[in-house]
Amino acid sequence: MFFVRVSYYIRKALSNLRAYPLVTGLATATVAFCVFIFCAYLLFLINVTGLLTGVGKTVHLAVYLSDDIDEKQIEEVKDAIISIKEVSEVTFTSKEEALAFLKESFGEQTGVLEGIEDNPLPASFEVALVEGGQTPENTKLVADKIGRMKGVDDVVYPREWLTRFNEFVRFVRAAGVAVGLILSLAAVAVIANTFKLIILSRRQEIEIMKLVGATNSLIKMPVLIEGMLVGLFGSAAALLGLVFLFSYFMDHFYETVSLFVGPVVPAFFSPVMIAAVIGASTLLGIVGSLLSFGRLLKV
């Protein structure tokens, strides 16, 4: 009996898809459109936040050392800096290296440095912070800690820029979530209404089924399977479209865009993310079709 029922549900769902090609086609296209818009936005957001995080990572602290400290003290300062948990990397630049770098950057005009007898440049450490640790508060904390160390003359970092940049990142994230929420709510509303359309097109059939003695589950199950298939194929079509668009972008526009944003390679969704989108859309199909019955089953 169980297998008879299950095979009936599947057969009925498939025959419904055949019997109402326009409505189910329209529903699948609507789901595909909504999922496409939402995913395209999500992909954009993920890549923009990725890009901003990349930019944030470039924030370094320059730690200038006093001229009167010896190598042993330099090592001690280095160890002390590394022991700070927000610090990921410390690179040392000696006075000589600093001068050589300066000369190199002057290029042909290196003559302007010829009159200098003593090397006025200090030795320094370039300190990189751990990922997620580049907030203005964190950076200031680390800078203050290092500034108090013996043998450290000065700590320099782009304080003003970092504050503004972080505000900008926060704004982009908040706006991203807000727009994402609005988009997903709109998508859910449109998809729910589409399922209502499917159910309404079956109104007469549902009434007849009830009158010949169909139980509610017998009426609901095939529609639930239909909703599931519409959600599944709709989201799969949307993701395929997005893959196509993404590779088109990479082939034709990425080179131009990378001139402005640097060598950050845009990422597509991970397999887990793809599975999540398809799963969510399928679930939405099931829930949407179930909720759309409303009072129709009260015959």
Place this chain on the structure above:
Amino acid sequence: MIRLHHVYKNYGGGTDALIDITFSVARGEFIFLTGPSGAGKTTLLKLLYLAEHPTKGQVFINGVNVSTIRERKIPYLRRAVGVVFQDFKLLNSVTVSENIAFPLEVMGMPRRDINKQVMRVLKFVGLQDKYDAKPLELSGGEQQRVAIARAVANEPPILIADEPTGNLDSELTMDIIRLMNYIHKRGATVIMATHNKDIVERFHKRLISLGRGRIVG
């Protein structure tokens, strides 16, 4: 088999659609339900196939009190009642055989048995050649026969027909009545609403007459 006890039905308006209806139908009876349009025939039949519930009074079908039945039990009681609707209520998007298969699928009958039974009832109503046609490709009389075939497909003990000859000419009307009579002779309890006096006079069956919601004869 069917018993109505002081049944009233009000759709929420001022007047009652049915007033103090009491009668019983024994197993295997054939009853004509007559009366002018608006007398309450369709409402009474709706109570019998559970599309409506009485406002007051009790309806018993197969010994089950319809007023106190649990909602999830209703489908199973409905399967004991085959209904021929005045407007046929056929699904135009599927074929004749798929329409007839409906109540059999609902019962959970295996596909192979369904096909056999559908062909059997199609033969019974004389439409075996039309199994693959869509209802709109058929004449009115043929559509009515499909509706009857669907109503008797699962061989229910009770058959209810609401003006099954309402839109048909006199020759087709007689065909349909003969078919109903045949179903009755095979053991079904038949209740048929009609306002066609010729039919009532020609076939001598028990008669319940309704007038303005009351039994008048």
